[in-house]
Amino acid sequence: MPKCVQCGTETGFIGSLTFNKQTGRCGRCESEVKQSLMRFRNAFLNFCSDGMLTEEKWSRLSAGAANDRLNIDEARLFIRADALNLLNRILIFATANGFIRDEEERNFQYIQVKLAIPYIEAQSLLDRLSYLKYITNIRRGRLPTAYPNIRLDTDELCHLEMPATFHKINAKSTSLISGRFVVTDKKLRFLSVTGGTEIGWNSVMRVQVQSGGIYLELSRKTGNGFYSASDPLLLEAVIDTI
Ligand SMILES: [Zn+2]
Missing domain, CATH: 1.20.58 (Methane Monooxygenase Hydroxylase; Chain G, domain 1)
Structure with missing residues (x-):
């Protein structure tokens, strides 16, 4: 037993x-x-x-x-x-x-x-x-360093490159423009096959994480709006910190 x-x-x-x-x-x-x-x-x-x-x-x-x-x-x-x-x-x-x-x-x-x-x-x-x-x-200011395959200014430092899709609002529809963000200490670029947008940092009023992407609020019309991206938090953190 x-x-x-x-x-x-x-x-x-x-x-x-x-x-x-x-x-x-x-x-x-x-x-x-x-x-x-x-x-x-x-x-x-x-x-x-x-x-x-x-x-x-x-x-x-x-x-x-x-x-x-x-x-x-x-x-x-x-x-x-x-x-x-x-x-x-x-x-x-x-x-x-x-x-x-x-x-x-x-x-x-x-x-x-x-x-x-x-x-x-x-x-x-x-x-x-x-x-x-x-x-x-x-x-806290420890920005990453990235090496994009585009030409930058000699003293320009790139922090992030990330694929993204711009949800462009038109009068009656929304068109999706796929491209990528190249984030540097000098400016924010959104590059796509239909052409790119360069955004100076003083035009960026606010960046906000939203479901599946970020919302970029700019003091100008072009490029203002929602971008879907694979890692919205990382994208927002880098843009917000620069
Ligand atoms: Zn027992």
Whole structure:
């Protein structure tokens, strides 16, 4: 007859029916552990309803788990999906803002470490985090450098080249003009087979991320409007920072 790893009781024939071979626990311990895990999860969801896991919250959570004689690895695993949700929420919030604050990044890493989330499970979230850090650094003035295959002025520095489609509003229709943006320290160019537009930086009043692209508000008519692009946030961050 198997012996319960939790309470040490040897299961009889009846007990062996509820014995959990995977965890090595008898039916009674199994249901107790399940209740403790639920308590741990509820506490975690409660503490982190504001999206933050602080040192104080974590020490209270782990004290609660120890008090319930929970195996902390099992407890962590039990709330894995909730923890991944929490990380995702941090990124959704930061993406909507267009940048990630240092505090948010520290919180993200703290959650990943304390809840021992394996790299493989967090990989897509970590990729999004580094993308947001890249965008944030651009906004802080660390503009990327690009090498377009067009002729620039000798002292002109290119920061970005990105394919885009201009949604040109006509009197009765909208025509799509595909081309690419070449963003330099001197000007913003939109180049297409039908000809290009050069926009001086003093004509750019505002740039805004919209679904699937950016809206460029210019102090002149030509080139003013919506452009769809593969990475609107990057395009907006570079244009907005120059
Ligand atoms: Zn037991």
